[in-house]
Amino acid sequence: MEILKSQRESAQKAWDDFSDAGKARVLVGAATCGRAAGALDVMEEFKKELSAAGLSDKVEVVETACIGLCYAEPLVEIRAAGIPPVLYSNVHPKDVSELVKSHIMAGKAVVGKAEAVMVESPYEGIVPFKKHPMMELQKRIVLRNCGVINPSSFEHYLARGGYKGLERAFSMTPEDVIEEMKKSGLRGRGGAGFPTGMKWGFARASKSDEKYIICNADEGDPGAFMDRSVLEGDPHSVIEGLMIAGYAIGAQHAYIYVRSEYPLAIERLRTAIKQAEEAGLLKRKLENGFEFEIKIKKGSGAFVCGEETSLMASIEGVRAMPRPKPPFPANSGLFKKPTNINNVETLAAVSSIMRDGAESYAALGSEKSKGTKTFSLAGKIVRTGLIEVELGIKLGDIINKIGGGCPDGKKFKAVQTGGPSGGCLTSQHFDLPVDYENLGAVGSIVGSGGMVVMNEDSCMVEVAKYFVNFTENESCGKCVPCRMGTQHVHMILEKITSGKGELEDIERLKKIAFTMKQSSLCGLGQTAPNPILTTLRYFEDEYMAHIKEKRCPALVCPGLVTFRVDAEKCTGCTLCERACPTGAISGGPKKPHVIDGEKCISCGACFQTCKFGAISRE
Amino acid sequence: MANGEYEEILKAYAPRRENLVTAFQDIQEKEGYISEGALAAAAEYFSVSKADAYSVVSFYAQFKFKRPGKHTIKVCKGTACHVRGSGSLLAALEERLGIKEGETTPDGLISLERVACLGACALAPAIVVDDKVHARITLAQLEKILKGLQ
Numbered sequence: 001m002e003i004l005k006s007q008r009e010s011a012q013k014a015w016d017d018f019s020d021a022g023k024a025r026v027l028v029g030a031a032t033c034g035r036a037a038g039a040l041d042v043m044e045e046f047k048k049e050l051s052a053a054g055l056s057d058k059v060e061v062v063e064t065a066c067i068g069l070c071y072a073e074p075l076v077e078i079r080a081a082g083i084p085p086v087l088y089s090n091v092h093p094k095d096v097s098e099l100v101k102s103h104i105m106a107g108k109a110v111v112g113k114a115e116a117v118m119v120e121s122p123y124e125g126i127v128p129f130k131k132h133p134m135m136e137l138q139k140r141i142v143l144r145n146c147g148v149i150n151p152s153s154f155e156h157y158l159a160r161g162g163y164k165g166l167e168r169a170f171s172m173t174p175e176d177v178i179e180e181m182k183k184s185g186l187r188g189r190g191g192a193g194f195p196t197g198m199k200w201g202f203a204r205a206s207k208s209d210e211k212y213i214i215c216n217a218d219e220g221d222p223g224a225f226m227d228r229s230v231l232e233g234d235p236h237s238v239i240e241g242l243m244i245a246g247y248a249i250g251a252q253h254a255y256i257y258v259r260s261e262y263p264l265a266i267e268r269l270r271t272a273i274k275q276a277e278e279a280g281l282l283k284r285k286l287e288n289g290f291e292f293e294i295k296i297k298k299g300s301g302a303f304v305c306g307e308e309t310s311l312m313a314s315i316e317g318v319r320a321m322p323r324p325k326p327p328f329p330a331n332s333g334l335f336k337k338p339t340n341i342n343n344v345e346t347l348a349a350v351s352s353i354m355r356d357g358a359e360s361y362a363a364l365g366s367e368k369s370k371g372t373k374t375f376s377l378a379g380k381i382v383r384t385g386l387i388e389v390e391l392g393i394k395l396g397d398i399i400n401k402i403g404g405g406c407p408d409g410k411k412f413k414a415v416q417t418g419g420p421s422g423g424c425l426t427s428q429h430f431d432l433p434v435d436y437e438n439l440g441a442v443g444s445i446v447g448s449g450g451m452v453v454m455n456e457d458s459c460m461v462e463v464a465k466y467f468v469n470f471t472e473n474e475s476c477g478k479c480v481p482c483r484m485g486t487q488h489v490h491m492i493l494e495k496i497t498s499g500k501g502e503l504e505d506i507e508r509l510k511k512i513a514f515t516m517k518q519s520s521l522c523g524l525g526q527t528a529p530n531p532i533l534t535t536l537r538y539f540e541d542e543y544m545a546h547i548k549e550k551r552c553p554a555l556v557c558p559g560l561v562t563f564r565v566d567a568e569k570c571t572g573c574t575l576c577e578r579a580c581p582t583g584a585i586s587g588g589p590k591k592p593h594v595i596d597g598e599k600c601i602s603c604g605a606c607f608q609t610c611k612f613g614a615i616s617r618e
Numbered sequence: 619m620a621n622g623e624y625e626e627i628l629k630a631y632a633p634r635r636e637n638l639v640t641a642f643q644d645i646q647e648k649e650g651y652i653s654e655g656a657l658a659a660a661a662e663y664f665s666v667s668k669a670d671a672y673s674v675v676s677f678y679a680q681f682k683f684k685r686p687g688k689h690t691i692k693v694c695k696g697t698a699c700h701v702r703g704s705g706s707l708l709a710a711l712e713e714r715l716g717i718k719e720g721e722t723t724p725d726g727l728i729s730l731e732r733v734a735c736l737g738a739c740a741l742a743p744a745i746v747v748d749d750k751v752h753a754r755i756t757l758a759q760l761e762k763i764l765k766g767l768q
Contacts, residue, residue: 036744036752220735223697225739261733261736386740
């Protein structure tokens, strides 16, 4: 495009300067995770230290986004002349002085704090970033820029091949762009996995003088943060994807519907949209006559908005309830106009696919699930964070090689994939290729990509109850199977976890689950039973222990576990006494403590705080 | 807030239905909750009945209808936080503050809320105190945070 030509040159200069490894620079990962871990304080400390050393004008301190190694936050990459760039982990303000003096001023790496070196070969025993255990098996396409560029810099995005996908799309007819998408095999990354090219084809075929495209950034699955990271780390990739999709289906208006719980993502998007407008890409007629505008709509905390008709209702300013389909959004969607909805990750992948061509994307992945998928690793796993892998990778490789297994030598029990609509898988599935077909076959789903790991300390019945409680709260109440089903199932699980369950409850659960799956109006109700059905299938023994023996094997369910102080081991340090929220522990300094069973709510606070292993559970 | 102030906020939007929720978001950001006065002012501005406007805002978890406390503690109940013990954090807070989630202490100092997921799952359990996210919170740290709130 003519308008980008001159901008590309200056962008390249800016990027060359930024990526010059010999130029002293401090890059602080300051996405939501990093900030929560204290990245902004670290950044301030660097500025202070550098100023004290008289280096303020020689060493730039830059904010980047999430590189994915969230467990090691705050992460700081330091570049200086004469030494390869090093990524430091768990950097706290107290470490800053040493890092400045040693790495920047003396050109010597602080090996003890180093996570990886940002070159190809090891340096002083520090592992190269690409060989880092969390990175080695990854294939980064959607996340290519996350944590690498300054997310507030349009120039960085441009210099890294940004908007080349759009330029290539513009050199083709809209129909050919749709064909290209079909060839790439890309499927919707929001959860359902519907082929993107086909979806666009429907919206294209719909005749109307006005069409809409919506980016669903209402990442509602608890335990998932892929879309947040992409929006925070590379907002232009989503904007470019939206423009390509808009061109393909013939839409003029776009909405990005984003969670209000993601303030930083909203801020980055606003900046990026403004930059694209100033660059002349939005809100004006381009050379080929294409004119496009993007608006941000903040969500209001309704999980059901993951369902497309609900999301559109929400934008229209009414209660976000789904409606029966047909008519499909492609024919009658937002404001009754043809509408296409894609997820954040899908659109970010679109930009890459259009830039590099469908073939290279389709060469990745498994037979029916092409390309890569991002996953967020959380829960009881050593390396929590954000990853992107080829579809078809073995589940065990994600958990054990990338994630490093369970911490503290505890035993892996289950991994929940696909959020409240997904299921719990076990170690027997470690050889299972992670793709749409294989996860579906064992009763779970790929979903949006959340993976929450549980170890021997998690009670699977309680986990099922947690998810049902979630879907019960989030059910919009329109259709009976979902509204009543979630309530009844929750009641039954409450009964089982409090030790009052009976064998017939298992059949009741299965029956209600069947009805919900068959007859709920939208995906929320249809998939809500999945966590129950998979835990019943793979952890039936835990249900049985609760029902028959009135015992919680993981010692989690409050009604079935009691806490006791071992007088021999208790040193009378009073830590537990102070931690107990109900004042159930008494004893005083240097005397063995006692727990009052009447007052105890089995919250486990004492168990967590005791440093001498003097609190036992049974 | 006085009526004039609501109008000031509402004026930024064309009086079309699709702007209703966004306008309420702005009002809540300013005032902290949706008061009866706000509901009436917005209903009039958008030419909908008060009942209609209430039916919409009450659908969404984000909106509050009572004045929140000086400080707000949000406990994340996402899956990752849940398996890492956010349940006991919430229980401890409820006991300590003597209120349930969704309530405010009688002295108006602290409101306790739970949120579905903050997206800070990798650093679970997380809580938000007045817009600052605190990661990997333990019961001991919770005590310190509570003491700091005045």
